[in-house]
Amino acid sequence: MLRLTGLRKTFGALVAVDGVDLEVAPGETLGLLGPNGAGKSTTIKLALGVLDPDAGSVELAGLGSPRDPDVRRRLGYAPQDLAIYEELSADENLRFFGRLQGLHGRDLSRAVDEALALAGLVDRRRDRTGTYSGGMKRRLNLACATLHAPALLLLDEPTAGVDPQSRNHLFESIEALAARGTTIVYTTHYMEEAERLCDRVAIVDHGRVLACDSVDSLLAAHGSQPVVEVELAELPPASAKLPGPIEDGRLRFGVDEPELALAELRAQGLRWRSLRVQRADLETVFLELTGRSLRDA
Amino acid sequence: MSTIWTLAKKDLLLLSRDKLALFWMLLFPFVFAVFFGAIFGGQGDGSSNRIKVAVVQEGLDAGKEAFLARLDDRPVELVRVPRAEAADLVRRGKASAYLDLVRVPADAFAVFRGETAEIELGIDPSRLAERGMLEGFLAEASFGGLREVFTDRAAGIAAARKAREDLSVGEDVPLAQRVVLATFFASLETFFGAIDFTRGDAGGANPMAGPAIRTVDVTRARSGPLNAYDVSFPQAILWGLLGCAAGFAQTFVRERSSGTLVRLWTAPIGRSTVLLGKALACAIAAAGIVVVLLAAGALTFGVGVSRPATLALAIAASAFCFGGVSVLLSTIGRTEQANAGIAWGLLCLLAMIGGGMVPQFVMPAWMRQIGAVSPVRWAIEALEGGIWRSYSIGEVLVPVAALLGFGAAGMVAGMLRLRRI
Incomplete structure (x- = not known):
């Protein structure tokens, strides 16, 4: 559906995107995971044709460059900034953007109704959006991007600064769109979002794609062993073979198969009050790939 | 075209909800027009058509008050003030002149006894016309008593009798003169009683009241504005148009x-389409501003339309021009603050040299020539052409062509700059 080949973009001395190669299959949800300033938004704008690349190419569904209006008609975009008119109502915003996408008459009315339902804003459709909460504005921002049922939807940090309730609503909306077969490119710096929503995740840092695969494959390739931490109820028998040291009554060790290791310890007579298994996640993958924590980057 | 209209409609809807923008586009120009119209038109308390004269109040008796009363029906506004203030008021320009009635004879026939009025008139020597007028009014008032007795028989009889009685008791008139005057007043009393001289031929007007002056209104052929608002409204409308262009330019930066x-x-539209949508919205708003302000001017101050077709052409051309100017202004500055500063700076300069602040006719010739580079100058001329200059379509074509040129240049320059954004 979308192919980015050798994309490069600089702003003066800053290299924002440095040779990005990505391919998104139809119906797939691809996440771009990276810290702020990693080049995710610039990559999206290059994909949309809003920015011209210094090098490389963008091709959409074999149709050509997104600078072509006919190609652009198949794109939907929800920018990181709230790209809505606060002096207009949700209904007026949607009708305006719908008309720009070529919708008219009943098609437009139907699309507006569906978008409002998706955003959960049917009851507030006539109110000026300046009176909306941040979460409601985010939902409308997404609705404006999906109004014309685009084949490819590019979402740039669509949950930035929203409350948990609105975030869940947005997740459900995006999952519903994915279920309909919409191809989605989703940028975020929250690993939980990438893990929940994306079929594949591209780890992006300093304008480069460091790895791109399914979450499980990324964990397998770049994640460390799960870590088991056991709070002991009593001192272990002297004969017990322990997989790690005991500190402050806690046994801590890394292992590939935590369930098997725990069964073996129990067989050796160890008793514990509580245990915790810490599995690798995308944070661990990012740390492994960059040497930095995703949150601290 | 429908996409451009969709974009324009959205901007007009946003404008209709922006109270501050509407203030600058409609209310401020209206206030501007009223303010400058009132200044140039001398409107206000209505006193400006009368000559204000300070009268020294010390020593005013019944005779002097009667003298002053004869000035009531003249275009003179009398203000009684202490002697110490009278000259100072004239010096400070608060009064055109001052009067000190040093001596005013008590009765109409005093002149036959050798008594004359003595009046001090203080006035700036440069005010020759007002001085002449006031001297005329004062001379008329001095002889007003005589005119009264010769236009009213009963008053004449009473005055002649009283003059004769006063003469008989008076000590300051020489005996020989007193005898002559006594005979004259007696004859006069007899004359007033015997002959009705207050009727003209065939019962016409009193011949003693002076010449019968018949005033005929002859209005001069119109070659200028009917009133100051005819001048101030086109100027003010231009401020509305400038506010409109600057406002729409800012909406583009705000979108960024x-x-x-x-x-x-x-969206599947060209970038230039976005700017054309803004230009169309600006042009529609500009035309609306002209129509609303002219309607307000017509309803409140009688601003007229001498050539409707010319005015319609002028409005259309002005709207196109400032739509184009707004396209160019849209591409200036990356922030709203920067855009507003630069745009208003440029527009104020154009207004200054184009007659938007001070009418061009009060500018020196060289400055008027410089004004030709400002669309403000051409828009004012075109609008005035329809309002009071009575331009034919042919005559308004030059300013209209200039406006269309400025508009097209602004649009092209704006599109070229847009490529670099």
């Missing part, structure tokens, strides 16, 4: 900063 512009860029 708020993120909606990126969404517009990703």
